[in-house]
Amino acid sequence: MNNPYFDLLMWARGPGFDIALTIMIGGILLRVVEIVVLGRKKDFSKAKGSPIGQGIKTIFTRSVPRKGAMKEAPVTYIGGYVFHIGFAIAFLFLGAHIALVTELIGLSWPAANKALIETATAASVIALIALAWTRVKDPVRRALTRFDDWLVLVISGLPLVSGYIAVNQIFGDPTLMMALHILSAELLMIAFPFTKLMHAVTFAMARYYNGSIQGRKGAES
């Protein structure tokens, strides 16, 4: 006699995770290596400034909105911050997630309490909804939005929502909800290299390139 919910959980923890991790790591490497191998056209001009210094600096300075941008698109910026910080807290400071990281790479750190994790989760989901709302409301953004954008919004939100339900046992069988939570995270892992989610890795490369181009020209970035 089997418990189908447990079988699903074991599939998610076993073959499901293996498949997702393989696709994610393989996909990230494929894309990063491809970008590096493609390279950039060599710039023969003499550097007027410091391309490397400006490049590294830009990786960080681009995390702060440029002047006036906050007024122009407050929901995008504030929503973006709340989502990213909230997602990071929920992902990195829940005990069960730390156990996963410890198993994978051996690192460990103290877990946060339920109140912080759940506030962060709720704030992230609200931020996602606000971001989706601006995409619908603003005609320019609506015109720019593709299927990929909606897909990324939905699959980033699913692990947050399913995790909240699983931990608090709001509805459904706890084993089933835990399995669905893990599967939703695996969906995110699989989609990661092939969607805009890849920015979590390539943002540093892109910002460095932009910063170093400006740096070579002697401009601040």
Next chain:
Amino acid sequence: MAVKPLLPDLMKAHGISRRGFLKYCATLTSAMALPPILAPKVAHALETTTRPSVIWLSFQECTGCTEAITRSHAPTIEDLIFNVISLDYHHTLQAASGDAAEHAREQAMKDNWGNYLVVVDGSIPIGNPGFSTIAGISNLDMLKETAEGAAAIVAVGTCAAYGGIPHANPNPTGAVSVSDIITDKPIINVPGCPPIPIVMTSVLAQFLTFGLDSIEVDKLGRPKAFFGETIHDRCYRRPFYDKGMFAEGFDDEGAREGWCLYKLGCKGPTTRSVCATVKWNGGTSFPIQSGHGCLGCTEPDFWDNGGFYKPLSVPAGEYRKLGLAAVAGGAALGVAGGAVGRANKARAARAHETVDAHDLEKKS
């Protein structure tokens, strides 16, 4: 067939007071998650019921279930109830042996055809009937034969309920559960390795008092009164889980302070049982209280569910080898993709024709 004595007569014979009996009924009523107002009904039902015949079949098992139900009870009143049920056949407990023992089973079946209760502990091997036999009868045949005249079957322990440890990978005997074989009789699963004794006796008492229909079971055939909530729901260490305070080892400060055992592989969040509230040995303790995570023994295939000491959130598969292969494969594909891209770029550059304003004018 001799007239069976009623419970009050037996109580007197065992030196049990009526007050003690009523206290027991109240405990049982509470354990069954019934309103206290029904306690007199439990008492009345137990007082007026003749001892139902119970045939206890032990197949591929370790006798742990029997050990639990006997040792932890004597000399409490639960022991009396257990004795008061007319236990007509039980390998470990019966005095008779050989032909006489088998005769007792056949006689009980004949006398109570259609009304007796079959309790099974242990799984049934179907790989080869010869793997487990009793008096030359295979487990499979004995179960089928005995179940035919039964009113209901109670599968006691994880082996009888789901196949248990004999069913664990690679399952050399082809072990299966009772419900895999018997499909035309009501079966109540009381899983656990072993089940909590009061859960076993309460299920039997509820069956006697209110009948089979009163026992509400979940999808896995477990009485909801005892398997409705997870251990995590009722665990006294739950506040530490919520605060993010976990023991990282069995001998660290967290372990000594009684913090949550999730990271040490506790399966409480996915295990349904009343261990955390009813507890063991007369309410003394339960595994988590003694410092070890829950193994999840009331759930199917608990033996194969990813390791006892791995947290539930941790992958249980061969991800390391695959991860390394993905690193190598991804990098190789990336190099190939980059090379193709460069080749395309070079080809495009070669095919590039310069165009000036005159050319454009000519073409238009």
